[in-house]
Every structure is written in C-alpha cells, then in structure tokens.
Amino acid sequence: MIALFDLDGTLTDPKAGITRSVQYALERLGRPVPDADELTWMIGPPLVAGFTELLGGADEVPDAVRFYRERYGDVGLYENEVYAGIPALLQDLREKDVRLFVATSKLRVFARRILDHFDLSRFFSEIYGSEPDNRNADKRELIRYILDEERFDPARAVMIGDRKHDVIGARANGVAAIGITWGYGSRQELSEAGAACLVDDPRALEGPLLTLTASTPPRAAEA
Structure with a gap:
C-alpha cells in the first residue's frame, strides 16, 4: 500500500x-x-x-x-505549523506497512528542509517536489514522475491533498485521491475534481486510505 x-x-x-x-x-x-x-x-x-x-x-x-x-x-x-494529529497518523500508517511519500509542487529542497525541521522526514520513504526550472510543479507531471521512479502499481496507491490540483494529478495517473478539508481547498472544489471521498480530520483519514489502497481506483482521465 x-x-x-x-x-x-x-x-x-x-x-x-x-x-x-x-x-x-x-x-x-x-x-x-x-x-x-x-x-x-x-x-x-x-x-x-x-x-x-x-x-x-x-x-x-x-x-x-x-x-x-x-x-x-x-x-x-x-513560518509554518504541523496540523494536529498528523505525526500520530503517519506513525500509525507506517506501523501498518503503508509506504509513505511526499508529493508537493513546492521546491523539493524546501520540502526537505520543512520536513526535517518538524521531524516528519523519518516517516517518508522519499520526498518528491518540483525543481528550480519548474519541472514537476504540475501534479500530473509530478505523480507520473514518482510512478516512473518508484515503479509501484497505481491501483495500490492513493493521493491525499487539499486542492483540486492533487485530485486532478492523481486521477490523470490512475491513482485514487482523498480530499482533505482542513487545508485551503473547498469541499466543492475537491468533489468537482473527482476526489473519491472527503475527510475532515486527520484522525479519520486512516480508514478511507486503507480501503482505497486495497481497491482499484478510477481509470486515468483522458487528456
């Protein structure tokens, strides 16, 4: 998973x-x-x-x-703050043998520094982000790059994010997406983009995530 x-x-x-x-x-x-x-x-x-x-x-x-x-x-x-419940969620998922990755449009070097600073890097197998020349800034391109690098089955993966870009990027690559509502995207934005479900609290994320990674996501969206 x-x-x-x-x-x-x-x-x-x-x-x-x-x-x-x-x-x-x-x-x-x-x-x-x-x-x-x-x-x-x-x-x-x-x-x-x-x-x-x-x-x-x-x-x-x-x-x-x-x-x-x-x-x-x-x-x-x-100038940043870890959401309450995130470290416990990541720890629980690791204990259930879920492989965790970061997929962010932020510069990869910045993402690493943030995650190191907040002691979250230890939970992730790898941290992926964009490059200074704007490569992998688009979530469709980034997730495709991760799939090529890691060579895992999209049907065993799920993308978790707060904006439509996360959902669109996932679906374009045959990966299911969970929209989370404690961030900056609206419920309407996430639903219209095609999120498989919406989750309102980190403590409620584990169940849907494990369910979706055990099932087959929608086909990749046509270009």
Whole structure:
C-alpha cells in the first residue's frame, strides 16, 4: 500500500510563510500588496501559475518567483505549523506497512528542509517536489514522475491533498485521491475534481486510505 501526501495545507499549515513571501515579492515589484487572507488561494497551485494569475501576465513572473524564494528560503518556510494529529497518523500508517511519500509542487529542497525541521522526514520513504526550472510543479507531471521512479502499481496507491490540483494529478495517473478539508481547498472544489471521498480530520483519514489502497481506483482521465 502506497500513500502520497501533499505538503502545504495537508501536513502543515503554511499560511504565514507563503502569504508573507508573496507580499514581499509584490512589494519588491512595486505592486499593490493585498492582505494575507486575500492571498490564501496561492497555497497549493504551482508558484509560477499562481504568480501568472496574480500579476495578470508572465512578464514579471520570473522576478516575482525569485523575490518570493529569496524570503521564503530564509524565513518563510519556518513560518509554518504541523496540523494536529498528523505525526500520530503517519506513525500509525507506517506501523501498518503503508509506504509513505511526499508529493508537493513546492521546491523539493524546501520540502526537505520543512520536513526535517518538524521531524516528519523519518516517516517518508522519499520526498518528491518540483525543481528550480519548474519541472514537476504540475501534479500530473509530478505523480507520473514518482510512478516512473518508484515503479509501484497505481491501483495500490492513493493521493491525499487539499486542492483540486492533487485530485486532478492523481486521477490523470490512475491513482485514487482523498480530499482533505482542513487545508485551503473547498469541499466543492475537491468533489468537482473527482476526489473519491472527503475527510475532515486527520484522525479519520486512516480508514478511507486503507480501503482505497486495497481497491482499484478510477481509470486515468483522458487528456
């Protein structure tokens, strides 16, 4: 049995670090700076896609990403909090011989530093994320890459995440997806994307996860 976990909004609450780093990037660009609550939609989507939408075009995106990472890499990644119940959940799954992986659109190097900082890396067989050149930022590409690297059966795997990108990426690769509602995606967003089920608390995740990894997920969505 295989479980792929998103990071932001699933294992940890990154609101402060991400929104403050977005604000920093906008300030450096001389752009208006919204309140943090107006920027939570940036949590989850690939960073380049988020800034492209936020800035209304691509011209300033490379600078925005550079400024964002300038602050996030030093300070922002630690402005973060592990959701209650996550360490116990991961421990229980490991004891039941579930192989755990992280699948995040965040830079892989940042994901490793966050998980090391919060003593969560020990639960995971491997941590996968995007690269500085934007490879694997799209969850469809990332999960395909993980399947190629690890060579496990998609029918024995499930993706757990809080945004539609997690669900879409999983289904595109024949992997079932559980939508979790303690993060930043709405129930409607997750359901419309095709989540097999929704879970409202980490303590309630183990049952559906074990059930889905023992069954066959939907076929991969057509391109």
